[in-house]
């Protein structure tokens with residue numbers, strides 16, 4: 001899939017000053033205006049909207065902007081650190097569709113082995129926590145429960161060697177995780193890292209949610225650990 005070839009060039013020239021601001025949640029009027037302006041530029045640059053294509057485009061833009069940011073800022077994040085992969089991570093249905101398509105392109109045997117393992121872990125977690133998961137009447141309740149339950153638990157897509165099995169299509173939740181202070185040992189995790197959020201993180205997340213709503217009429221967000229046993233994608237993870 002190709003987006004407008006001049007798209008990234010335009011971003012490079014227009015956005016760096018806007019994204020260098022570390023505040024994700026707009027506070028004053030000026031911040032709101034800056035955020036809106038950056039969002040408009042993002043939106044205007046996306047040639048196609050909706051579903052997985054929108055998500056792929058946003059991932060690409062977000063990657064570019066993050067690289068741009070890292071030219072002038074030092075982050076503690078480095079290859080091999082999987083601290084952020086030990087907590088509740090959610091994604092939209094369109095992002096999950098992208099993950100499933102990624103799996104479909106893997107060699108058959110490898111795909112089977114990985115997807116079976118993933119489904120097994122998902123069912124195990126569900127079985128152990130069925131009562132709370134089925135009994136929670138409000139998302140907030142379930143969200144709090146899952147946050148505490150999954151803190152320190154490796155993501156179902158994290159290999160034993162500490163590598164993300166779906167790195168090229170990892171959801172936006174994973175892409176926005178970044179910190180300036182080293183996280184320490186993920187096996188002794190006690191709390192979440194002190195993350196920083198950039199304008200481009202907030203905008204990218206918002207655009208995915210809005211795009212999904214536009215295309216499907218609603219936003220379907222679920223924990224990564226839930227999708228492989230969902231009605232929508234469960235049959236893929238045999």
Ligand code: SF4
Pocket residue numbers: 084085086089155156157158159163164165166167170171174
């Ligand atoms: S999807 Fe990949 S990057 Fe995201 S939490 Fe799981 S292992 Fe980590």
